[in-house]
Amino acid sequence: MALRSAAGRPQKLRKYSLQTGIVYGPVESRRLGLSLGINLLPTSYKLCSFNCVYCQYGWTKKGTLAPIQELADLPSLEAIAAAIESALEQLSGAGKTVDSITICGNGEPTLYPDLRGVIEIAKRERDRYQPQARLAILSNSSTVGDPVVREALDLLDLKIMKFDAGSEEIFRQLNHPRAPIYMGDIVAGLKELKNIMLQSLFVQGRVTNADPDSVCLWVEKVREIRPLGVQVYTLEREPADERIGKVSLATLQWIAEEVRWRAGVPVDVF
Ligand code: SF4
DSSP states (O other): OEEEOTTSOEEEOBOOOOOOSSEEEEEEETTTEEEEEEEOSOSSSOEESOOOTTOTTOSOSEEOSSOSTTGGGSOOHHHHHHHHHHHHHHHHHTTOOOSEEEEEOSBOGGGSTTHHHHHHHHHHHHHHHOTTSEEEEEEOSTTTTOHHHHHHHTTSSEEEEEOOOSSHHHHHHHHOOOTTOOHHHHHHHHHHSSSEEEEEEEOEESSOSOSHHHHHHHHHHHHHHOOSEEEEEEOOBOOSSTTEEOOOHHHHHHHHHHHHHHHOOOEEEO
């Protein structure tokens, strides 16, 4: 697929496929170092509470906030425990170490009904086989209004939480959340969580969150949330909506300066 950048140059974006098992990698990640991934979600489709225009897995065909219908497609806690233990035992047996063990995968991991159970298992096996590794999650933040989810998340070393939009309108255009998810509730939930990193992806085209007005609204909310830091980045993989494209490195650097200057929060550009 070839998109056009603002400067008119074709952009080459890689396709990305669903994870085919519970544990995958380790993969070299720009943000997490060498990371072993844990997928709590189905392997034949993406299960998510959002339908982001930039999703690397394509459009969300199964959207939910409570995966009651999809329970049969989710791995059991026993299967997750066995997969994590086996992968970490093999890594350690081969004398290899990872920087992170990261819960992410084919959609939104906090939809898994026993998130706390998974985190406790992952911590136990991490302590046993790879004590240097940080236990992390990549979440879209849609469930942070739930205190049970927040308590589970607070057991992790690193919580990287999606936050791309500073208004309900942009949030709906960009992330297409399932009802009834509102940006205001996400901001309130993120403020309740301790020591979070925000992950914010910027795009332009049919939908944009990188114009000055959108960035201004978003920085205001970042200032309210007061995260440990913000990771700003743009498309790296083929998006669900082909009418959106990457923003330039200069735009990302300008956004980062806005956050440092106006919100007083550290920023990394990826
Ligand atoms: S939250 Fe993540 S998995 Fe879900 S649609 Fe958005 S980018 Fe895709």
